[in-house]
Amino acid sequence: MEEAYDFYNLYALVKGFSIRWNQKGKSKKGVTHLNIVCSKQGLSKRQKNQGKPVGCSTKVKTPEKVRSSTRTGCKAYMRAKLVNGAIWEVTVFKDEHNHDLAPNSSSKNRILRSHRSLTMEDRDTIKNLSDQNIGPSKILEYLSVLHGGKDNVHFRRKDVSNVITTDNRKLLGKDVDSTLLHFQRKQDSDPEFFYAIDADEDGFVKHIFWADGRSRRAYLEFGDVVTFDTTYNTNKYSMPLAPFIGVNHHRQSIFFGMALLRSENAANFCWLFETWLKAMYGKHPKAIITDQDLAMKKAINIVFPNTVHRSCQWHVMRKAREQLGSLYGKKPTFAEELGWVINGSLTVSEFENAWAAMIDKHKVQSNKHLNNMFKKRADWAPAYFRGVFFAEMTTSQRSESMNALFKLWVNAHTSIYKFVCSIDHIIENIWATEGDEDLLSMNENPQLWSKFPFELDAREVYTRKVYSVFKQLLQDSCLGIAEERERGTLYEVKIDKNPDFKHWRPVSYLVKVDKEAMLFSCNCNGFEFQGLLCPHAMKVMWILGMQQLPSHYILKRWCKNANVGVKRPKIEDEAKEKKKGMKQIGVEDLDDETEDDEEELNTGDDEEETSRE
Structure with missing residues (x-):
């Protein structure tokens, strides 16, 4: 039967029409005869009902989408019969069409329905590219190049879209189950992977939190300052995305965990912050930046009582522009x-x-x-906040920039499972970028601006990005005049004009000096705020003839070796050894005492409520 269909379909391709199955005669022995017809054979239900009077049917029907008619009542067909139970023989062949045939060109005929086809290789390619958030149109263009041109592609953009839709429909009713399975697989490959799911009293998922092992380790290195924001909805459940974001030694944004929340209130934020704190080995951040959400502020005061909380200055000034627009115009x-x-x-x-x-x-x-x-x-x-270290972050715009990145990967129709997979890709790219910068910082020596010995020190220890900032600060140290106010202990740096700024007001800074301890304290609090010496302190340093950067002014978090030699929590090493032992002896051999130990080493997953959606 399949060979008969393929043969007639090949003939139809040459002639310029499409075919379909019409009828199969069956008996106890199986199919005995079949009809393969032109796709325009017969009439549609709408065409058949056109001649009937209005109101002849008593059934109330939902209005249907008006579709174009493709049937013309064509009589062309081929009949085949099974002879002696072994051979198929063509018994009837009619080739009279009552419609125009497509020109004899494969570029035209290839998109007729029966000639459109997708191989398994094409389907796999579509799925893989879709997982990378590439749209149907671009996927079709790629496959056209892969097949040697559009004339060789026997499917349309709609067919590509249908493959993607079919794949997404497989998640209907089991989206959260698929996500949980994905998390469990991640734990198999990454023992430090952490996730937690909170459910309501009806068993429905309220919140989801997860963090990979590298994010947790990165927090131990760079978790002094964190920005937190919930301004972007990224999935079909309209659950706000809540990323914890920090900055690494290359001044790049990195993730310290991710969450999806059903609603934003103080209780839910408390659950999230406590869960995140558990994932981050109980280490509280020194400072956190958020928007002006009151529920968020209340939860931070409860969970992080000793953490400096700062509202995003960018949000404050944006609201000021909106509310003070008329005032700006008048004055x-x-x-x-x-x-x-x-x-x-x-x-x-x-x-x-x-x-x-x-x-x-x-x-x-x-x-x-x-x-x-x-x-x-x-x-x-x-x-x-001048005296608080914020890694020069004053706003949550790192979160805003991440939101812009998310928009490239997900949209309002993205399922939770697809969203989590997309986040995996983004995080992998972030770690890959960090690795590239590590390599460049190790193997490249940026050009020096001066011959100051402490600039050479800075180039040796700082990463490329941080050194470029330090070099600019060093250049700024040439501005103004330093005057001694108290012999050897207090200097005033006066800056009357800066050619880089159109509107610049004269300003002065006071630098206190302790030569024996090699301490330089400026009232701008530049070092305390960004972890790099301010230009005013550096100006006094080279006036005093200092040759080296004091080691206490070089923060490891900005150095090339910032992520080298960091001790991992003992609990994770014990958990990994335990998992290794379980694989060797088998889970069935574990006694009650071992199960108790396993509960003590648990990273928090089993304590969270999990449920099926």
């Missing part, structure tokens, strides 16, 4: 002055005095938004 210099008061104030008292002077100058004491900003100033204004 052209107000926006610039507001920015100077916020970013140019070195101390809390200086900020508060400058704010009051600005308000009085422009007579905006009754502006509600400005009053609200000032009321919450301790949550976001830089003057209140």
Whole structure:
């Protein structure tokens, strides 16, 4: 039967029409005869009902999508009969078509229905490319090149889309199950992989959290500052994405775990932060940056009472632009002055005095938004955080930039399983990029700007990206004049003009010096904030003739060897050994005492409620 169909289909390809099965005669012995017809044979139900009077049917039907008619009642067909139970013989062949035939060109005929086909290799390619978030159109273009041109491709974009849709439908009703299975497989290959799922009283999934082993280890190295944001919905369940993001020794964004939340309230954030803290071996971050969400702030105060919490300055200023737009228009210099008061104030008292002077100058004491900003100033204004290390992160824009990256991989129709797989690809690319930068920092020596010995020290120890920042700070140290205020202990650095800035106000900085301890303390708190010596301290250093960078001003987190030699928690090594032992002796040989030990070494997965969706 298949050979008969293939033969007639090949004939149809040459002639310019499409075919389909029409009828198969069966008996106890099986199929005895068959009809293969032109695809335009017969009439559709809609065509048959066109002549009937309206209202002849009493059935109430859902309105159907109007489709184009393809049937013309064509009589062309081929009949084959099974002779003596062994040989198929063509008994009837009619080749009279009542419609135009396609030109004798494979480029035209190849997209007729019966001539469209996808090999298993094509389907595998489509699935793999779809997993990389490549759309049907680009997949079709790739396959066209692979097959030597579009004339050799016997399928359309819609066929590619159907393959993707069919693959996605396999997840219907078992999306969370597939995700759990994926997490379990990840644990098999990565013993430090951590995940937790929280369910409600009805057994439905509320929240999902996961972090791979490398993210957990990276947190031990670079987890001093974390940004957290929940502003992007990425899946068909509209569960907000909640990534924990930090910065590594190459000043690149890295993940410290990922979560999907059903709702955003204080209780749910508490569950997430406690789960994340468990995954990060109980190590609290020194500082965390979030938006101005009140529920988030409440949860941080409960779970991270000793962590410095800062609201994202970028969000604050964006709201200011939205609310103060009319004020900016009436007072052209107000926006610039507001920015100077916020970013140019070195101390809390200086900020508060400058704010009051600005308000009085422009007579905006009754502006509600400005009053609200000032009321919450301790949550976001830089003057209140000068002495806190933030790795030069003042906003959650690293989270915003990651959200832009997610948009390239997922959309509002993405299932949880597909989303998790996409995140895996993104994280793999991040670690690959870090590895590339490690190699470049080890094997390349950036060009020196000066002959200062401490610049050479910086180039030797810092990564390429960090050294480029240090070099700019060194160049900035040439600005201004340093004057000794107290003999050998206090210097004032005056900067009257900076050619790189159009609007630059004169400013001075005080640098306290302890020569014996080799300590340089500037009131700009540049080192405390970003972990690199400020230009004002460096200016005093080279005035005093210092030749080397003091070791206590070189943070390992910015060095080439930042991720080398970090001790892994003992609990993980014990868990890995235990898993290895289980494989050797078999799970059935474990006694009760071993099971108790396993509970003690558990990383938290079994304590979380899991459920089927």
